[in-house]
Amino acid sequence: xxxxxxxxxxxxxxxxxxxxxxxxxxxxxxxxxxxxxxxxxxxxxxxxxxxxxxxxxxxxxxxxxxxxxxxxxxxxxxxxxxxxxxxxxxxxxxxxxxxxxxxxxxxxx
Amino acid sequence: xxxxxxxxxxxxxxxxxxxxxxxxxxxxxxxxxxxxxxxxxxxxxxxxxxxxxxxxxxxxxxxxxxxxxxxxxxxxxxxxxxxxxxxxxxxxxxxxxxxxxxxxxxxxxxxxxxx
Numbered sequence: 001x002x003x004x005x006x007x008x009x010x011x012x013x014x015x016x017x018x019x020x021x022x023x024x025x026x027x028x029x030x031x032x033x034x035x036x037x038x039x040x041x042x043x044x045x046x047x048x049x050x051x052x053x054x055x056x057x058x059x060x061x062x063x064x065x066x067x068x069x070x071x072x073x074x075x076x077x078x079x080x081x082x083x084x085x086x087x088x089x090x091x092x093x094x095x096x097x098x099x100x101x102x103x104x105x106x107x108x109x
Numbered sequence: 110x111x112x113x114x115x116x117x118x119x120x121x122x123x124x125x126x127x128x129x130x131x132x133x134x135x136x137x138x139x140x141x142x143x144x145x146x147x148x149x150x151x152x153x154x155x156x157x158x159x160x161x162x163x164x165x166x167x168x169x170x171x172x173x174x175x176x177x178x179x180x181x182x183x184x185x186x187x188x189x190x191x192x193x194x195x196x197x198x199x200x201x202x203x204x205x206x207x208x209x210x211x212x213x214x215x216x217x218x219x220x221x222x223x224x
Contacts, residue, residue, distance in 0.1 A: 008149070034212055043201050043215035044152070046110070088151065090213075095140065095205065097213055101151040 003027055006089055006100030015109050019076040023089035023100045026070065030091040030098075033065050035074045038086045038102065047087075048074070079107045111136055111204050113216035121222045122192055129188045130219045132202035137182035140205040142213065143175070145198045152201065158185045192223045 006023045013019055021035075032051055036044035048063045050056045050072075056063045062075040072091075076083055084107050089100040112135040122128050132141065140159055144152040155175055156164040164177040179185045189196050199220050203213040 006151075032212065036215075041218075041220070043113075043217045046212055046214060049212045092212075097142075097154070099152045101149075 003098040004089060004091060004100045007103055008101055010104040010106055012106045012108060013079055015079060015081060015107055017079050017107070019079050019083070019105060019107075021074040021076075021087050021089075021103050021105070023072050024070055025072070025091055025098070027091070027093060027098070028067070028070065029093045032092040033063070033072050034090040034092070035061075035063055036088040036090060036099075037083075038088060040085075044088055076105075079105075081107050081109050083107050111138065111206060111214045113202065113204060113214060115200075115202060115216040115219050117219060118217065119220040119222075121224060123224055124193055126192055127188055127190045128192065128221060129186050130200055130202075132185045132187070132216055134183045134204055136206075138204040138206060139182070141179065141185045142203045142205070143177065143185075143187045144201045144203065144215075146201060146218070147198045155187070155200075189221065192221075194223045197221055197223045 004025045034049040035047045037047050038044040050063050053065050053067045060077045064073040086102040086104045088102040091098050114133045116131045143155040154167050155170045156166045158164045158177045158179040160179045176188045199218045201218045203215045
């Protein structure tokens with residue numbers, strides 16, 4: 001079993017839709033949870049990070065962590081074609097990082 | 110955050126040769142990491158490079174194949190030695206700023222193709 005599981009997609013939505021991206025994990029020791037956005041032929045860009053359980057909002061993006069279910073989500077409101085990218089979740093335990101395989105998102109104009 | 114640059118951005122190499130990838134950060138950082146990302150796959154950690162000590166390699170990666178240098182707090186190199194087509198991948202360096210938030214920032218990556 002992988003440490004972090006993420007649906008690879010692709011996920012295709014119309015512009016303006018609400019997007020939900022999710023990851024599950026197996027290690028209850030994870031404390032930091034991150035979401036990265038990776039455009040084609042670019043390095044991953046840190047979007048948001050949260051510590052422990054709860055929600056965090058930044059503009060159109062909301063990150064949610066449910067440690068009891070070992071489940072994290074990233075919500076994108078009013079999605080734009082510029083949001084089309086691969087989204088990777090990541091988690092940290094004692095300075096070791098574990099990445100999901102990424103979900104490819106396509107927002108159609 | 111940190112601004113990270115990598116050189117080269119891409120290269121096409123012949124089997125059996127070696128390529129050295131450079132990673133430069135605009136601020137001093139303790140921990141630098143090297144990852145490999147194959148098409149459609151997640152990031153695989155190759156090694157952690159701390160200044161003043163030997164790099165720590167992950168299972169499946171060895172120093173003879175992927176020697177790493179970390180001469181100071183803003184720079185590191187990764188060499189891919191005796192390359193084969195299986196080494197074709199994107200190689201990424203990243204840094205942990207060591208702040209209250211344990212997060213990593215990535216460079217733009219080096220796209221390597223081995224013929």
